[in-house]
Amino acid sequence: MATLEALDNEIAELRAQISSLQSHRANLSHILLSTPQLSQRVDQRPVTNESQRRKATKVVKKITNHNCEQTYRSCAGITAYKVQDPDPYAVDSGNILGIRIDVSIQGKFVDAYHVLFNRPDPSNNNVLQIHKHTIPPCIPLELLRNKFMPVAHKEGFEGVEQDLVRFGKFLRRELVSWHLRSVAVDQLRKEAGLPDAKTREKQEMEKYPVGKVLNEWADEESDRDEEEEDWIEDEERNGRQDPLKITDIDANLPVTQISVTWSNGNTAIMKITKDGRVEKGVVRSRNGARVSELGEKVVGRIEGLIERLTA
Amino acid sequence: MAPPPPPPKVTAPDYKNIPHAHRIPSSHREVQRVFSGLSRQSLLNLVQFWLHKTRRAFCRPYLSGDKSDADGDNGAYVPAHSCEEVLEFYAERNKSGHGSKRELLHRILEGDWRHGITMFQLATAEIEYFLLHPHTLQWTAMRLTKTPRDRANFQDMEFTDESQHLPQFHAPTFLANLAKEITPIVKAHYLLLRPKSYPMTILRVYIHDSPYSNEASLAPKKKSSDNATKALFLIWPDGTDFVYPSLLTSLGRHADEGSRKLKEMVIEAIPKAFSRPMGRYQLLPTKFSSKLLSTVLAYRGPGKSNNAGGGFNIFVETSLNQNSLDIIASLGREALDKNKSTKATTRAPGPGRKRKLEDPEVHKRTKRWNTAQSRFGNSAKPDDGKGINRLEVRMDDPFPPVPNSSPRQNQETSGLDRAQAAKRGRKGRPSLLDRTAEEQEQIESSDEDVWIPDVRISFHGSHVFAGLRQLVEIGIVDGEKMPGWMTGEAGVTIGVVKDGRIRRGEVPGF
Known part of the structure; x- marks a missing residue:
């Protein structure tokens, strides 16, 4: 039995080692491929196999594009992209404009949120409508939409003039301020010397094995x-x-x-x-x-x- | 046996709630049903919970001091002397693991609480029961919205000042308002609880159909034949404007008309209890219901997945949301994995000739699998705990033109259809999917050449969308031509299909 366990442990260890080495390798190859002027060198130096060179150029180009995209994303906060809706019955043959809002706090990336728009009005290509989104309900998305986007009616679109840029700005502000507030509350807990969320949860479990009753008062004075x-x-x-x-x-x-x-x-x-x-x-x-x-x-x-x- | 409470001399109807401390006999059907469904561990947890110092006032066990002479010594268990003694006994059982669930149950009902279970105990036990058996209730998601007249004001307001776009929930105020609405008609016991396992608040309303709120009226009348469950559950997930009432009866029992009405009345009182002057709320259906609480929380919950169902859930949680500074993660581990898997499949088939024969089949299968992946994303996996048990749609698209059919024939059939519809209209309860008069008019006034029969499709199963995904993967459903509502991206369990899409706009919260 002991040998079996030892073998299992060894296997697990090896697996962990493999995955760490793999990520190390990916990291190294990425660094190598991101070397400046690499594409020039690949193009200019003589090679024996022309198809290999084309392949290498392709890979380098892909990585360069990717780097460019990610750099832009981490600096801009809001980025837009195009998506194809796979639904064959989708509005506007499935053309979707997506915006991605990155939230970073204290120098760390926290989360990303997406809002996807489609063009419901075939007569006016500029009118956008929210199709799908990943904004939690505690963010007043609907109010923002009412303020910056035209609203669909039975005949056409009415309401305010569309202002996608301000919509994105205000939505980002809402999201970032929400995250900042929750970080601030965590900080308050730390300052007050209270345990962090995890140990707190554990303590609560011990205190209330079923749950916390909110109307735990006696209904009548005499019941006390x-x-x-x-x-x-x-x-x-x-x-x-x-x-x-x-x-x-x-x-x-x-x-x-x-x-x-x-x-x-x-x-x-x-x-x-x-x-x-x-x-x-x-x-x-x-x-x-x-x-x-x-x-x-x-x-x-x-x-x-x-x-x-x-x- | 416990001394029966002295019958109150004056039984005038009153305007009080049923207090936590009122007892109902341990032999009551509800008590038996709830307690026998609990696990050993949850029974032990509950006893610990009840006998906490703050809750003893309304969970008092039967102690030796309560013994009256008339009782005699006919109990199976010797009553304890203090709450600590009872608590110690169960704590010891918890530690040692001695005693089966049946034994503990018997001791609770016949021993330590032989004089009856209090309303508080029954309420906490039943909440524990449904958290243990999440399939017993059907949850319907509803949304609390401001009434339209207020919304006009709402739009004018500078939204940054409006920090409360969600209804404010303050337990004592809410309960007082709710009781004000309900008590004149029916007496009820309320328990508000935040469970440890979900981020939400549960309200259990025990409906007691009687003008009296005293203890004696709680005992069942002998000839009463109502076997509907009397408890109604309402859930508020944190940080949303949704409410999930448990509309249907639990355990597959059919509620009789009377108790259904009472439950509807309680639900109608909810928006009134939330309303304030200048801020009236109404409760709107959101066309979503499921037996699994985790599903409702995923589709109408506090998280990111409410409006990104089906294939769109890749935006909720995948490499798309990775830290853009983490180069490896943002490149996508999937790309790495995909390379590996294709290598593996090409290598696996073995000798050259055989491989050639099998290749098209393998190719088709991977293609179908990829289509399913692109349509469903990471959703609709059989074991993701987000299954819906019922999907119902009505088709409002014209019937595809049948070759060799004259217009006359068409008219005949549509006449037949109308006759059938009329027939259906007479019997049974109206369905949510029935066309309204307005819709019917619209259909009839539209182009004469199209025929729009009243076709309804309903899917049943433990996880409808996972089943559809499997059908796509094995090639029974064409994944590329399949309309989007079959992937669950519309996020409704009941809806009307027009132009191949579930009609939106009717669903609040777009």
């Missing part, structure tokens, strides 16, 4: 058990002994709202603007009373929130 009262008092006593700290920071998916929970039972709910400013917030203590001195502090840039709250 003495035991529960005891428990709350217990917690409060503990809270008084321990130094006050933030126990949880949470945001909704579009990151328009952040909630902060303290160890003494205070909770804050804040509204976030698109450009990452805390617009307004309410802090309440466990029994529902408003803590106004903290509530005034929350307003400002999202980045300094923890500093403002702990100061």
